[in-house]
């Protein structure tokens with residue numbers, strides 16, 4: 001057996017167990033070992049069999065016999081049974097669904113069984129159902145005393161694992177213990193180098209695995225968790241920093257445009273830029289001059305004006321000529337997560353750039369457009385994909401806006417110098433890379449320059465990734481370790497803060513009346529339905545869609561019969577989504593009920609109210625982002641945060657929404673107060689819950705970052721650490737697979 005062995009090759013699994021493990025994201029032996037307990041139960045009483053009573057939770061030491069496997073007659077469930085004898089009495093043991101347990105233990109072995117005592121309905125006989133069982137060498141001393149009074153067993157702490165229907169914590173415990181005993185760990189190199197373990201007093205991989213799954217004492221468990229948290233952050237850092245170093249070895253386009261040049265462009269806007277916008281622009285222009293490819297993340301709340309920063313810096317690019325060429329411009333690619341957004345940004349860019357003699361293209365899966373049209377220099381025109389792509393390849397299109405369609409191999413630029421990714425969190429890492437690296441390969445060699453690179457391409461484009469997702473600093477240091485960070489931490493002046501109200505169940509109808517007043521005054525409302533967590537994305541979409549439709553029907557029937565209610569969800573086709581959005585924009589829909597998975601990122605200035613249902617299911621930063629949808633207007637906006645839970649903790653947490661100055665504050669708050677397992681890091685950020693815990697600890701994150709940098713300083717290619725390279729390539733495959 002190896003660590004990457006599929007779990008079903010090691011354990012015989014029923015379909016329901018297989019499904020449950022899949023849900024728990026356990027597919028290999030290694031996944032199982034890294035499926036950590038979330039907590040440890042209390043120590044359990046050791047009893048003698050004679051003193052056991054129905055309903056007891058207890059541990060018993062004794063010899064086991066009469067082991068056999070069979071199938072429960074009523075349901076064809078595979079089961080195993082045996083009889084435990086401790087000299088004071090005998091008790092039957094039954095395991096459902098875990099027949100292999102009977103094979104792991106030999107008749108006559110001395111064991112410790114721990115679990116719940118049940119009673120046979122007919123005979124009244126007691127039995128242990130699904131106890132944890134393990135071989136022991138001797139009966140601990142204090143359990144002898146339990147013949148007189150009950151002793152508490154200190155064998156080890158009782159791990160409690162995240163379960164899923166079909167797989168119990170107990171099953172997981174036994175499965176992990178079985179794996180640990182096989183010696184498979186001996187084959188595995190510790191991913192953390194020895195000297196680093198020693199420096200930070202971290203337990204070795206093997207010790208830590210034993211400690212985390214069955215610690216003798218609480219402090220062992222804590223040390224083990226710390227180690228795994230460090231390991232994860234360290235490995236992410238190592239991978240990102242390695243990437244960054246590689247990136248910085250590439251050549252890029254040197255763009256020498258200064259502030260005065262830019263001023264010709266910025267002065268055309270009907271507003272003056274915020275200090276934060278100006279700072280961001282200067283930073284990017286500085287990067288452009290260096291000749292190395294920029295890799296920068298622009299993080300700013302919804303409405304902080306990221307588009308203006310993107311457009312201004314794009315201006316510097318499209319007013320630059322390719323090297324050694326007296327015609328044409330360098331090119332810009334602008335990628336959006338949805339067709340709606342791509343179209344909106346295409347229109348925006350036309351309005352920003354129509355005074356320049358450049359062409360702008362739009363490419364989505366449903367069609368292509370080009371500005372300016374030959375017939376009318378003030379309008380865009382539809383054109384065939386082939387025609388548009390030819391223009392892109394010839395360098396005639398200076399700015400190409402699009403969706404994922406931009407990544408396709410058939411899209412080839414002549415001089416792609418600048419890639420902008422909007423709402424970057426909606427894209428996978430692979431997609432980002434495909435756009436930057438893939439397109440770099442298609443770039444024509446720069447004028448006169450011989451391509452002496454061993455690689456196929458001459459120049460890498462600069463990259464600007466934009467996101468409105470506020471995340472804590474320690475998290476961005478980790479997952480964006482390959483990017484430089486610019487914060488847009490200032491909103492344009494004159495925006496009225498959104499009035500946010502936390503609405504407990506009893507205040508619901510009063511709030512509906514308030515909303516009715518807004519609707520009556522001609523305003524529009526978003527209603528966001530609760531988040532539903534479901535590992536299977538197809539199922540999640542279906543469930544979300546159902547709940548949005550139900551809520552829309554309810555609002556129409558019971559609350560706002562006089563208004564038009566529309567629904568938006570992920571099961572709609574792109575064209576349908578667009579129709580709904582158009583209708584909302586045109587005021588044909590008064591209330592738009594939408595799932596949280598569909599980002600309604602478009603500007604509808606007349607929408608001044610947002611209702612968020614099931615708010616307790618969201619992180620604060622996420623709620624903040626959702627409420628940003630009504631920040632588009634100069635009118636007073638309202639956010640009503642509905643919660644079904646009247647709990648004090650929930651209300652208190654939500655109250656932070658009313659006080660926080662920006663999303664980053666809320667992100668830090670989320671991190672600080674989240675319970676383990678909430679705000680699931682694995683899904684959203686690709687980091688585990690244990691690493692999320694670690695991100696509360698800036699010192700640890702900095703140490704991991706420092707060590708990763710030091711390692712790469714000494715061994716840039718990590719040639720001396722082959723197991724790390726294997727690890728990264730395996731992880732790459734896995735991420736790709738998802």
Ligand code: ADP
Nearest residue numbers: 271272273274301302303304305306307308492
């Ligand atoms: P986001 O950062 O969410 O992408 P946008 O770029 O869409 O924000 O900008 C939101 C709105 O704010 C737009 O209507 C834009 O014209 C406006 N805006 C951007 N910068 C400023 C500014 N400095 N002053 C006033 N309004 C601005």
Ligand code: MG
Nearest residue numbers: 306307422423
């Ligand atoms: Mg935006």
